[in-house]
Amino acid sequence: MDNERPSVPSVLDNKVAMRNVVARAAHGLSLTEKRIVMAAISKLDSRLPRAHYLPPERRRLRVHASEYAELAGVDQKLAYRDLMAACERLFHRYVRFEVETPRGLKEIKRRWIESVTYHHGEGWCEVTIASEILRHLVELRERFLVYRLRQAEGLRSLYSWRLLEFLLSHSKGEKGSVMVAVEDLKKALEIPPKYRWYDVRRKVIEPAARELALKDGWEICWEIAEKRGKAVAAIRFTWSRSPQRDLLRES
Known part of the structure; x- marks a missing residue:
């Protein structure tokens, strides 16, 4: 070349x-x-x-x-x-x-x-x-x-990127809150259908939230919002992004 x-x-x-x-x-x-x-x-x-x-x-x-x-x-x-x-x-x-x-x-x-x-x-x-x-x-x-x-930039997980876009689609500015059915989240992020809530949390949400916090200053929290019997049916996300991350990049 x-x-x-x-x-x-x-x-x-x-x-x-x-x-x-x-x-x-x-x-x-x-x-x-x-x-x-x-x-x-x-x-x-x-x-x-x-x-x-x-x-x-x-x-x-x-x-x-x-x-x-x-x-x-x-x-x-x-x-x-x-x-x-x-x-x-x-x-x-x-x-x-x-x-x-x-x-x-x-x-x-x-x-x-x-x-x-x-x-x-x-x-x-x-x-x-x-x-x-x-x-x-x-x-x-x-x-x-x-x-x-x-x-x-430099994201190593597709789930991190897709979670970022999913949350931004529910945002006004760089903070927000949304309740989402676990099944809808799985479809949007293309999480394997066989994953139960424990797998979704441990293999998708937790590592994605950590990577977005590390690389782009996001603070993402979640809690169980609805159950059907023992199964988790819906969760609530709340999130915000530190403006300091942009200042660090410009310095």
Whole structure:
């Protein structure tokens, strides 16, 4: 590979925006794929009308190995490998929405991307965001969340990232409180159906809360909100983020 590639600006200060309904849906992405798709989405301007992005070339977004390395906290060699492997799978990934109707549950699947390209010589991945998912990413006026990619920098657990998005979808600012059914949380975070509350707490919530506290200054608390017999049916999250974390990054 050519070692004299042009420098690429940092991607970490880019903002990711999406409608809350997407943040609460099952994303169907691995951690590697999540980094690529969110880095690409961060290059959209969520304020622009959807019509601006209808031409495919305007939603064809490039993610460089150097950007992936920065976001993942890995070296460039590993970034090339991850990008190439993820490109093989990304075309088949989709968001899964569930909608309750009078006649039962309706499931909707929408692809993240319409096309994907990997350039072996230059070390970049280019994805074209699917037009059907675009409506949830641009022309946002209400019921949406925004965060900087820097807030997901170096995360080692997909559950941490998904919990961050799930809580932000219920936030006003960087604090909030929400009661959620355990089964709904499992669907949103794609936790194995066989997990009981003990497993969800020990293998998902506790490690995710610790990682978000360490890496981005979040204080996340939870308590049992509802039981059905001996089983935990719902929990209540409360959370806030320390503004000192941003001051430390700027110093």
